[in-house]
Amino acid sequence: MTSTSNPRDLRAELESLTTEAFRPDLADIDRLPTLDIARLMNGEDTSVPAAVAVRLPQIAAAIDAVAERMGRGGRLVYAGAGTAGRLGVLDASECPPTFNTDPTQVVGLIAGGPEAMVTSVEGAEDSKELARADLATLTLTPLDTVVGVSASGRTPYAIGAVEHARALGALTIGLACNADSALAAAAEHGIEIVVGPELLTGSTRLKSGTAQKLVLNMISTITMIRLGKTYGNLMVDVRASNxxxxxxxxxxxxxxxxxxxxxxxxxxxxxxxxxxxxxxxxxxxxxxxxxxxxxxxxxxxxxxxxxxxxx
Incomplete structure (x- = not known):
């Protein structure tokens, strides 16, 4: 599966993705009482942990590889666009206060830069070159890990980040929410959490976003446990900043x-x-x-x- 700028080809590509699938059974959801919609949404969300559970062996293998490199001074870098990028930035930003990591140790890159955290940056997700430029500022080494995050698994920014990092010898992980994704195929460790069609067609900030958040939580938290940042289940490296x-x-x-x-x-x-x-x-x-x-x-x-x- 490759990205394309042809609108007709792109539409056909999106229609083939599970995350973009239309659910006729929910076509009248806007007519339902609020409580019924909430029950539907809650029911959809309960399926996410089960989808993550299917991929736990792949997740664990990726984490062990990350921890081994970070134990020798490597960094963990998330790269994504839109919701996926924001989730990476969120996870990275929570590591310094939680685990007393240096701000450069876990890094979140979002297509379009900091502005894209709160607003859409036109065309940023469609550029592999932008991903390479963003990573170039970090001067990657083989001890580093780059995690490309994309619900569709086709976002050029995420794929470009993984391809560039892998060419430099860094560890790469591709986290997607569709099977047989280009992102997972491009990475050394492919993790595909298939959560199925969204409640709102194509709104991957819902189940897909929840799945990505769960996996990113695992990657950072378990890596930090492996690095000795905890004692039992106590955050003994917490930074007392307030x-x-x-x-x-x-x-x-x-x-x-x-x-x-x-x-x-x-x-x-x-x-x-x-x-x-x-x-x-x-x-x-x-x-x-x-x-x-x-x-x-x-x-x-x-x-x-x-x-x-x-x-």
Whole structure:
């Protein structure tokens, strides 16, 4: 399946996509009471996790490959247009406060640039060249991963990003919501979450968008778990940048250690507010500098640092 600028050919191509299919059974949806429409929509949404479940082996294999490269200093880059691009930018923007990653470690690229987050940028999604130009600013290496995201699986921007990244030796993932997509075929790891026709014909911000959000959540979250950004299910690398997160930091230390408030405050003060360091200081009975050294020697993995300290 290839993209084309011929309107007739493009229409035929779109009509062949599951995500664009028309559902005659919903042709009178606008006549239904609001509660009935809500029930229909909710019922449609419940099918998404099952569609994701079918592809869990492929998702897990992709995540392991991402984590291996990021563990050696690589970056994770999402590239998409429209809703798909916005979801990538959203996932990337949530990594620094959640996992204390550097803003350059997980990056979201959207066709048309930041302006496209809130408005349509004409023709941006149709350009492979634009994707190559956007990626050129990042100077990709073989340690990096580029995830092309496109519900249709035919968006030139996403395909162009994957093709360019793969040519440079970077790891590539193609996330689409149609079977036999050009995007999945272009990537080393193809992930196709087939959710079926949308409630509103062709509105892929609905089930397709939900599926993409679920998979992107998995990619970033599980990668960060593999990189030692968590301790159990606690976000021990959380960045305490506001009052809520500062309160959460203290709660995380309490949950991990069982220490009282005074001990938690002392540990956080001794470790410049670093949650992971404070937990190690309490559980291993070490001072702040020793906690920092143990974590550095353990690659940031708290369990490994605790083992090194004999705990």
């Amino acid at each position: 009052d809520k997160l500062r309160a959460r930091s203290r709660r995380i230390v309490a949950l991990a250690t069982g220490a009282d408030e005074a001990e938690i405050e002392r540990a956080l003060a001794a470790t410049d507010g670093e949650v992971k360091n404070a937990i190690l200081a309490i559980l291993a009975g070490v001072d702040g500098p020793t906690a920092a050294r143990l974590l550095e020697e353990s690659g940031g993995h708290l369990r490994a640092a605790l083992a090194a300290a004999g705990r």
